[in-house]
Amino acid sequence: MNENIKQAVTTQALHRMPYYIQQLRVLQEQKTETVSAPKIAELLNLNEVQVRKDFAAVYSTKGKPKMGFLVTELLASMEELLGYNNANEAVIVGAGSLAQAIMAHEGFQDYGLKIVAAFDVNTERIGSDINGIKVLPADKISNLCRRMKIHIGIITVPAVQAQVVCDQLVAGGILAVWNFAPVHLSVPDHILVQNENLAASLAVLSNHLKHAMITPEF
Amino acid sequence: MNENIKQAVTTQALHRMPYYIQQLRVLQEQKTETVSAPKIAELLNLNEVQVRKDFAAVYSTKGKPKMGFLVTELLASMEELLGYNNANEAVIVGAGSLAQAIMAHEGFQDYGLKIVAAFDVNTERIGSDINGIKVLPADKISNLCRRMKIHIGIITVPAVQAQVVCDQLVAGGILAVWNFAPVHLSVPDHILVQNENLAASLAVLSNHLKHAMITPEF
DNA sequence: ACAATATCAGTATTATAATATCGATATAGA
DNA sequence: TCTATATCGATATTATAATACTGATATTGT
Structure with a gap:
C-alpha cells in the first residue's frame, strides 16, 4: 500500500528470503558446500529461474555452471541484506x-x-x-x-x-x-x-x- | 506457492477484505447507510477501481450511481464470504x-x-x-x-x-x-x-x- | 422537467511478477 | 583430450494484478 520507495529487491523476493536462508542453513549443517538454483527450487517448490533471479538480486557470488552457488557466501550475503547481524x-x-x-x-x-x-x-x-x-x-x-x-x-x-x-x-x-x-x-x-x-x-x-x-x- | 485451486476471488482481494470489513463496520457504527467505492478507496489508500472490483467479486448488491453501495449488505456478504458466521x-x-x-x-x-x-x-x-x-x-x-x-x-x-x-x-x-x-x-x-x-x-x-x-x- | 454530476459497470491498457527459452561455460567422465 | 551435460546468465514470453478510460444511469438541485 505504500510502495513509492525505490528498492533493488522486490517485496516478493524479500518474502522468499527467509525460506532460502532456512534452507541454506540446513545445507550448511550438512556440510554441503555448493547448491544449484534447481535444487533449491525443488526443495522449496519454486521455479528455478525465480530462485536464480532472487540469488542474483542479493548479488553474492556468481554461480558456476554445473556447480551452482557457494552455500556459505550466499547465506552470508542474504543475512547481511536482511540485517540479521546489525540489530x-x-x-x-x-x-x-x-x-x-x-x-x-x-x-x-x-x-x-x-x-x-x-x-x-x-x-x-x-x-x-x-x-x-x-x-x-x-x-x-x-x-x-x-x-x-x-x-x-x-x-x-x-x-x-x-x-x-x-x-x-x-x-x-x-x-x-x-x-x-x-x-x-x-x-x-x-x-x-x-x-x-x-x-x-x-x-x-x-x-x-x-x-x-x-x-x-x- | 500452492495455487492450483480455482477461486472466484483472488488471494490479493481476500487480503484486502478484512480492511474493507473493518472500515464498513466503522461506517455502520456511524449510521452511514451507503458508501461509494471512491470513498472507501480514499479511506484505505487504494485505487477506486480496485475497490469496485473487489466489491463486485463478493457480488453483493450492485452499486447505484451517485450513491454507492449499501453498507450493511456489503458487510454481510463479505462476512459470509469469509465464513465469519459459521466457525x-x-x-x-x-x-x-x-x-x-x-x-x-x-x-x-x-x-x-x-x-x-x-x-x-x-x-x-x-x-x-x-x-x-x-x-x-x-x-x-x-x-x-x-x-x-x-x-x-x-x-x-x-x-x-x-x-x-x-x-x-x-x-x-x-x-x-x-x-x-x-x-x-x-x-x-x-x-x-x-x-x-x-x-x-x-x-x-x-x-x-x-x-x-x-x-x-x- | 431538465441539466449537471457523481458514481457505476465494463473494457482497454499498463505495470509487475512469474516462467519459458536459449546460447555459453565449467565440470565430470569416457 | 574430447564429449556430454548440468547449470549458468540473459532475454523473451506469458500470466496476473493494478489502473486508466468510456459510456450509461440514478440522484440532486435549479
Whole structure:
C-alpha cells in the first residue's frame, strides 16, 4: 500500500528470503558446500529461474555452471541484506498476549530485531516486566523513541487505538511500523507500514475450505 | 506457492477484505447507510477501481450511481464470504508463547476460527489448560483430527519439527494449514498452506530501513 | 422537467511478477 | 583430450494484478 520507495529487491523476493536462508542453513549443517538454483527450487517448490533471479538480486557470488552457488557466501550475503547481524531497535505498543508472545520469541533477535521498550495504556500492566522489558505508559512513546533514536514501532493494540498509537510513533521519528492491528494506517509517504494481518490469512484459509468442501479431492 | 485451486476471488482481494470489513463496520457504527467505492478507496489508500472490483467479486448488491453501495449488505456478504458466521474448527500444534497468544486472542472467534485442541511434545505442557483448551500429546494429532473432522491445523512449532507435524495433520485429514514456522512445508496438492512468516515481514522492514537511512527524507 | 454530476459497470491498457527459452561455460567422465 | 551435460546468465514470453478510460444511469438541485 505504500510502495513509492525505490528498492533493488522486490517485496516478493524479500518474502522468499527467509525460506532460502532456512534452507541454506540446513545445507550448511550438512556440510554441503555448493547448491544449484534447481535444487533449491525443488526443495522449496519454486521455479528455478525465480530462485536464480532472487540469488542474483542479493548479488553474492556468481554461480558456476554445473556447480551452482557457494552455500556459505550466499547465506552470508542474504543475512547481511536482511540485517540479521546489525540489530534494529524497536518498541512495541500494546502489551497484551500477542505482544508478550513477540517479546518472548527470542528468535527475533536472530532476525535483527531488538525490542527495547514496551508501552501500554492499561495501568495494571504499566511498570511490570515482560521478559526483561519494562512496560511504560503510552504517553511516553514519542519522547522515548526520539531520545533513543528508535526506527521500528510494533503495534499490537486493538484496531480502534492503532491510528493514534501510529501517529505517536511517527511523531517520535519512527521509520517503519509493523502493524498487527487489522486496520489501515495513514502515515507520511516515507514511512513503511508492514501489515501483519492475521485476519487476512484466515480469510484465505476460510475461502480455501469453502471451495475444498464443495469439490472434495480425496 | 500452492495455487492450483480455482477461486472466484483472488488471494490479493481476500487480503484486502478484512480492511474493507473493518472500515464498513466503522461506517455502520456511524449510521452511514451507503458508501461509494471512491470513498472507501480514499479511506484505505487504494485505487477506486480496485475497490469496485473487489466489491463486485463478493457480488453483493450492485452499486447505484451517485450513491454507492449499501453498507450493511456489503458487510454481510463479505462476512459470509469469509465464513465469519459459521466457525471453522481448528487444532493448534506447539503450545508455546505464540500459540498461547493465538488461543488467548478471543477475536479469532469473530473471524470464524474455533480452536478446539492444542498439542505439544513437551511433557510439562501436556495436560495443562490454556484458555479452556486442553494440551494433548502430539502423537494424538492424526487420530483426533480425523475423529473430530477438523479442517484447519495451526503450526507454531520450531522450524525443524514443522514438517513432521504437518504430515501428521495431513494424515488426520486436515484441508488447510496455517504455518507460523519459517519453513516451506511439502503437502499434497489439494491442501492449502497459508504461511504466516514473521521473518519475511521483518525482512521487508529491515530492507526499508536500510534504504530509508541512506536517503533520509525528513 | 431538465441539466449537471457523481458514481457505476465494463473494457482497454499498463505495470509487475512469474516462467519459458536459449546460447555459453565449467565440470565430470569416457 | 574430447564429449556430454548440468547449470549458468540473459532475454523473451506469458500470466496476473493494478489502473486508466468510456459510456450509461440514478440522484440532486435549479
